[in-house]
Amino acid sequence: MALVSENAVRTLSLDDLNLGNLAEVDHDPAASSTTIDESDLDDTDEILLAVREAHAMGFAGVILSGPPGTGKSWYAQQIGVALSGSWDAIRSVQFHPSYQYEDFIFGYAPKDEGGFELRPKEFARICKDAAARPDTLHVLIIDEISRSDVVRVFGEALTYIETDKREQPFQLASGEELSVPKNLLIIGTMNPWDKGVDELDMALERRFAQVDLEPNAETLRQLLDARKVPEAFTNRIVEFFTKLQQQPLEAVRLGHAYFLRCTDEEAARRAWRLRLKPTLRRACRLEPTLFKTIEGLWDEVFKEAQTDQVEEADQAAPAAPDQE
Secondary structure, three states, X not given: OOOEOOOOOEEOOOOOOOOOOOOOOOOOOOOOOOOOOOOOOXXXXXXXXXXXXXXXXXXXXXXXXXXXXOOHHHHHHHXXXXXXOOHHHEEEEEOOOOOOHHHHOEEEEEOOOOOEEEEEOHHHHHHHHHHHOOOOOEEEEEEOHHHOOHHHHHOOHHHHOOHHHOOOOEEXXXXXXXXXXXXXXXXXXXXXXXXXXXXXXXXXXXXXXXXXXXOOHHHHHHHHHHOXXXXXXXXXXXXXXXXXXXXXXXXXXXXXXXXXXXOOHHHHHHHHHHHHHHHHHHHOOOOHHHHHHHHHHHHHHHHHHHHHHHHHHHHHOOOOOOOO
């Protein structure tokens, strides 16, 4: 499984690089099912244990931070059901630059018969759901939490998500009254290369712990093995992945989920053409020489794969009869 860095649980820092955004990739889109109230994680998973520790320490929430392709969104969902024991106790939203307080707390919405009415939005709804079921932990997942103005989106609720202010009624800008129940945990996901990270408010830092997810070669190997990829080809892909993590530019160190479609030589060539090459070229837009180096490393995957095929063919061929 993915490994947690040495300081896995810590308050959110702002010393991340401003290198733009790369699309997040699911951890393993073919693997999970939400039809039963069970998590795909076992109780020894290090990311799950780190989130449990942060929750026990009294943080209002946890941010899963990692480069694209490290499975942050997948982990958030799986941790949510592992902690709550029910998919019904989980809500998910995605922040973006135009996301506002009126989308998250309370806002006006059109009525069927015409006109508008004030309605609770995702945060207010999950607060009310959690208050109605005090024995069940409820989890709000916020994907891409750094891509909006978090202080503006939370408004006055940012103060009351602190654990020592839970269940204290407060008045919203709309005049409605709300309180944040004790059995609500917020899990956010964040790409540390996102430029919005540098704009996160100190108030958010203080309330949230951070768990770092890093690209992991062993996780990639396990995922490819689960997909019945031949061991020799898996070794080539993992070798390229490992060399990618050693490059000086952090933006090219893609997560393991980017390589899940590299199940054979033909599929890997398609994955390179349609996903990996455009992503890496964009990351190297100011360092074209580095991109050429990475292209050369990728080409070696197929040169060595062809060598493996020749050796396998030689081993399978019947021995020539002895000549007298």
